[in-house]
Amino acid sequence: FDTSAPETVDPSSVPQPKDDFQEELVIRPLHSGDIYASFQFRTVWETDFMRGNKVSHYRLFPKSLGQVISKFSVRELHISFTQGYWRTMQWGQPFQPSPPGAELWVWFQDSAECKVYAAGCVDGTWKELTNVLSGIFCASLNFIDSTNTVQPSASFKPLGIGNETDHRFLRYATLPREIVCTENLTPWKKLLPCGSKAGLAVLLKSEKLFHSSFHSQAVHIRPVCQDWQCKTTSWELRQTLNVVFDLHNSAQGKREWSLFKMFSRTLTEACPLASSSKIYIDITDNPQGEQFEVSPATPLLSQAVVLGDRRTFSVYDLTQQITFGTVRSLNLLIRWKSSEGDMLRPLLHAERYVAGYGLQTGEIHTLMYNNHPYRSFPVLLLDSVPWYLRLYIHTLTVTSKGKDNKPSYIHYQPSKDRLRPHLLEMLVQLPPNSVTEVTVQFERALLKWTEYTPDPNHGFYVGSSVISSLVPSIVAMDTNSTRERPLFSSFFPCKEESSYFVRVYTEPLLVNLPTPDFSMPYNVICLTCTVVAVGYGSLYNLLTRSFQIEEPSPGLAKRIANIIRKMRGVPPL
Amino acid sequence: PPIVLFYVEFERKCRSHVSLLCCHASCFGDEDNAGQFFSSGHTNNWAVLVCTSRFWFNYRHVANTLSVYRSVKRLGIPDSHIVLMLADDMACNHRNPKPATVFSHKNMELNVYGDDVEVDYRGYEVTVENFLRVLTGRLPPSTPRSKRLLSDDRSNILIYLTGHGGNGFLKFQDSEEISNVELADAFEQMWQKRRYNELLFIIDTCQGASMYERFYSPNLMALASSQVGEDSLSHQPDLAIGVHLMDRYTFYLLEFLEDIHPASKTNMNDLFKVCPKSQCVSTPGHRTDLFLRDPGSVLITDFFGSVRKVEITMETINLTDPINPVNGELQIRKYSYVDQLPVSEIIHQKPKQKDWHPPDGFILGLWTLILLVFFKLYGMKHLKHIF
Numbered sequence: 001f002d003t004s005a006p007e008t009v010d011p012s013s014v015p016q017p018k019d020d021f022q023e024e025l026v027i028r029p030l031h032s033g034d035i036y037a038s039f040q041f042r043t044v045w046e047t048d049f050m051r052g053n054k055v056s057h058y059r060l061f062p063k064s065l066g067q068v069i070s071k072f073s074v075r076e077l078h079i080s081f082t083q084g085y086w087r088t089m090q091w092g093q094p095f096q097p098s099p100p101g102a103e104l105w106v107w108f109q110d111s112a113e114c115k116v117y118a119a120g121c122v123d124g125t126w127k128e129l130t131n132v133l134s135g136i137f138c139a140s141l142n143f144i145d146s147t148n149t150v151q152p153s154a155s156f157k158p159l160g161i162g163n164e165t166d167h168r169f170l171r172y173a174t175l176p177r178e179i180v181c182t183e184n185l186t187p188w189k190k191l192l193p194c195g196s197k198a199g200l201a202v203l204l205k206s207e208k209l210f211h212s213s214f215h216s217q218a219v220h221i222r223p224v225c226q227d228w229q230c231k232t233t234s235w236e237l238r239q240t241l242n243v244v245f246d247l248h249n250s251a252q253g254k255r256e257w258s259l260f261k262m263f264s265r266t267l268t269e270a271c272p273l274a275s276s277s278k279i280y281i282d283i284t285d286n287p288q289g290e291q292f293e294v295s296p297a298t299p300l301l302s303q304a305v306v307l308g309d310r311r312t313f314s315v316y317d318l319t320q321q322i323t324f325g326t327v328r329s330l331n332l333l334i335r336w337k338s339s340e341g342d343m344l345r346p347l348l349h350a351e352r353y354v355a356g357y358g359l360q361t362g363e364i365h366t367l368m369y370n371n372h373p374y375r376s377f378p379v380l381l382l383d384s385v386p387w388y389l390r391l392y393i394h395t396l397t398v399t400s401k402g403k404d405n406k407p408s409y410i411h412y413q414p415s416k417d418r419l420r421p422h423l424l425e426m427l428v429q430l431p432p433n434s435v436t437e438v439t440v441q442f443e444r445a446l447l448k449w450t451e452y453t454p455d456p457n458h459g460f461y462v463g464s465s466v467i468s469s470l471v472p473s474i475v476a477m478d479t480n481s482t483r484e485r486p487l488f489s490s491f492f493p494c495k496e497e498s499s500y501f502v503r504v505y506t507e508p509l510l511v512n513l514p515t516p517d518f519s520m521p522y523n524v525i526c527l528t529c530t531v532v533a534v535g536y537g538s539l540y541n542l543l544t545r546s547f548q549i550e551e552p553s554p555g556l557a558k559r560i561a562n563i564i565r566k567m568r569g570v571p572p573l
Numbered sequence: 574p575p576i577v578l579f580y581v582e583f584e585r586k587c588r589s590h591v592s593l594l595c596c597h598a599s600c601f602g603d604e605d606n607a608g609q610f611f612s613s614g615h616t617n618n619w620a621v622l623v624c625t626s627r628f629w630f631n632y633r634h635v636a637n638t639l640s641v642y643r644s645v646k647r648l649g650i651p652d653s654h655i656v657l658m659l660a661d662d663m664a665c666n667h668r669n670p671k672p673a674t675v676f677s678h679k680n681m682e683l684n685v686y687g688d689d690v691e692v693d694y695r696g697y698e699v700t701v702e703n704f705l706r707v708l709t710g711r712l713p714p715s716t717p718r719s720k721r722l723l724s725d726d727r728s729n730i731l732i733y734l735t736g737h738g739g740n741g742f743l744k745f746q747d748s749e750e751i752s753n754v755e756l757a758d759a760f761e762q763m764w765q766k767r768r769y770n771e772l773l774f775i776i777d778t779c780q781g782a783s784m785y786e787r788f789y790s791p792n793l794m795a796l797a798s799s800q801v802g803e804d805s806l807s808h809q810p811d812l813a814i815g816v817h818l819m820d821r822y823t824f825y826l827l828e829f830l831e832d833i834h835p836a837s838k839t840n841m842n843d844l845f846k847v848c849p850k851s852q853c854v855s856t857p858g859h860r861t862d863l864f865l866r867d868p869g870s871v872l873i874t875d876f877f878g879s880v881r882k883v884e885i886t887m888e889t890i891n892l893t894d895p896i897n898p899v900n901g902e903l904q905i906r907k908y909s910y911v912d913q914l915p916v917s918e919i920i921h922q923k924p925k926q927k928d929w930h931p932p933d934g935f936i937l938g939l940w941t942l943i944l945l946v947f948f949k950l951y952g953m954k955h956l957k958h959i960f
Contacts, residue, residue, distance in 0.1 A: 131717060182687075207672070209673070211671070
């Protein structure tokens with residue numbers, strides 16, 4: 001049951017710090033033997049970047065991001081870097097979903113310098129913003145341009161507070177090819193107030209984090225309500241890191257996990273700048289301790305409603321010295337005793353693949369599964385396909401249980417060659433316990449030879465589809481947004497109790513385009529030899545060949561007759 | 574409150590010599606130190622380290638570049654002064670049996686990738702155009718600072734290139750080349766724009782000496798791993814990783830640099846002796862005719878390390894009062910979170926207003942034709958019925 005942080009000092013005597021930092025780690029053992037760890041670092045700052053006087057004194061909030069917000073009039077910024085694909089059927093739903101590669105979506109604000117009806121103003125700001133972010137995060141975000149940016153018309157509503165939602169201020173782009181490695185983690189860690197020197201961030205060692213099935217790090221900036229009245233706003237920065245460790249890679253097949261095995265470090269102290277620093281271990285499937293045991297034992301328990309389910313957690317409070325015990329270091333150990341038990345099937349998951357053969361045409365199939373036994377719910381499907389796959393929208397079909405399922409809202413923006421991609425958004429009602437299949441045929445375009453990447457035979461990526469949905473919840477969700485809650489349950493705002501918002505990403509597709517043969521020596525040798533043989537050979541023959549008249553050789557009968565005549569001494573025929 | 578500021582002067586030649594400098598007095602305190610202060614010639618150090626090869630079997634080129642990066646960082650050049658360009662990612666490559674590591678010695682002794690690496694140009698961004706733009710400084714205005722070479726006329730720059738090359742060219746990512754003429758011209762542009770004080774150019778490719786044959790700008794020193802007509806060979810494979818880990822020249826260069834510390838006195842003549850023919854199989858070459866100073870007087874740390882010039886002063890500066898952010902008038906309206914999936918709103922969404930464009934020529938012409946035909950057929954008297 002909830003343990004609130006103890007009251008520290010009398011508020012009137014000490015000036016209230018206007019910024020606050022919290023960190024938490026949630027560890028969820030998965031049924032396949034893998035383990036899912038989710039870090040969240042949240043800085044809340046009561047300030048206004050949009051006012052005239054520039055903010056110059058930064059304490060916990062990183063200055064590089066603060067300057068980005070004020071310079072580019074950003075209302076919300078969400079950027080994620082992911083390596084691997086989240087397997088919903090085996091691992092359940094993540095706390096913060098993210099597609100493979102890099103994803104960036106931003107809501108801009110109307111500012112004096114940039115009125116949205118001035119064509120291209122938001123686009124110009126978007127281009128500069130991607131360049132600045134590529135420098136901050138050491139990623140090639142400068143490859144985001146008009147050919148992979150879309151403006152969704154109904155998906156990606158703001159996660160922060162706000163009254164109007166004009167979708168002309170929203171931009172969304174993905175780079176499915178983007179590699180995530182230590183050079184992206186290093187600047188991400190430097191944004192934290194304690195860096196990687198104290199608190200939960202000491203566990204973030206790249207050699208262990210990248211040797212995993214799934215690794216995702218993200219930065220989310222949005223304005224939030226400060227208190228229950230919601231008359232003033234604060235800026236919230238959340239840095240999240242989700243990682244799934246594989247049973248066979250990291251634990252050598254033994255179902256026994258510990259902080260040292262996962263991260264090659266143990267914890268010795270909380271971040272001194274943090275107001276709360278906690279570790280939550282999900283023990284819902286283990287009420288009496290028969291499935292696995294957690295040591296060291298802790299008396300603190302917490303219940304939270306997250307992802308439509310009420311889960312129970314063991315809590316370790318790192319701000320209390322007693323958590324570290326006599327050895328002054330905390331190494332949590334989770335040892336599995338039995339391996340029974342089924343995971344609750346996720347209510348919504350999706351797949352996508354390319355069908356067809358050859359390098360001319362193909363078909364994209366997207367399958368959405370609704371596993372609820374009797375409730376149907378609406379999903380919003382967002383597809384952004386690059387221009388070099390020419391979609392034939394007249395072949396778009398949506399079928400559920402074999403019958404046609406007409407979407408209640410379709411928004412389609414056709415592509416322009418080398419300018420912008422296809423954008424398809426549909427609101428589909430998924431019938432209960434069914435599979436809905438969306439198919440569309442496409443044709444592959446021939447690129448100009450300068451547009452190919454240095455390794456064109458690898459293929460070209462198509463970004464993941466995004467499926468946003470309000471899924472019916474098993475237990476009543478908590479709609480009071482300002483009550484003290486653990487960070488992982490307050491990511492998506494909740495407006496009604498009977499359903500919760502979830503976002504599912506499909507796999508990215510890898511398609512081969514017709515590629516010319518770039519092998520230079522082969523082409524040059526063939527061409528050169530042909531030119532030499534045909535050109536020089538003919539010229540040489542013309543110059544040096546001389547023609548002589550030659551009598552054709554006589555037939556066999558005539559030759560025998562000539563021999564007989566020679567023997568007779570008579571002149572030949 | 575007034576704050577007393579201290580700057581510390583750190584001499585290169587002596588260990589740690591602290592001297593007080595009074596800003597308003599005209600004396601420097603010690604004539605000797607002033608003379609040494611101004612004879613070194615450079616005030617800051619930059620490094621541009623480029624690996625130009627893609628694909629897993631070119632692991633050794635990335636390991637080469639990262640080992641020079643590691644030495645340069647260890648000797649003091651900060652990340653903000655290093656432009657690191659890696660054409661492919663080996664550490665998190667799916668074929669790497671130990672992710673997030675790049676080893677330079679077999680049996681995985683030394684991880685040159687480390688935990689604190691910042692790659693500025695990676696993957697498809699490593700092109701000839703980007704490399705030349707970084708050198709000459711002609712980058713688009715929105716390029717972030719970490720991707721720029723912000724050197725001035727007192728900077729010593731180290732440029733290290735590795736990859737596959739031939740006689741007079743270096744191959745970038747299997748699809749384009751840079752020739753020695755282009756490189757020489759880029760250095761001349763840098764000289765004319767006063768973008769360097771002295772420049773050390775090291776190249777580790779096959780026939781590397783051909784790349785510095787065409788240099789003609791002053792203050793350039795160049796080293797190459799092999800002469801024209803020779804191949805640079807790789808050092809040793811690691812059976813667990815399955816590829817060759819480093820090239821011979823850079824391997825012995827790394828060994829040499831591991832012995833250098835920020836205060837060492839080794840000079841360039843020792844660097845020229847790195848990797849003789851017995852170890853390298855190829856003959857390393859160097860070129861110093863364009864360099865004004867004698868190579869024996871040039872320290873290794875002039876290029877591989879970083880110089881910090883600081884001065885102590887006893888002057889105090891009064892800080893002004895902090896600016897108090899003006900709290901605006903309290904907003905009475907209540908904010909709220911937005912509905913994430915407002916189904917009814919979406920269904921009844923009005924189609925997006927498209928920007929109005931004036932009708933183009935075809936439509937105008939078509940309508941003119943229709944009107945002309947109509948009035949020809951039926952005569953002008955019908956005009957008044959229409960308007």
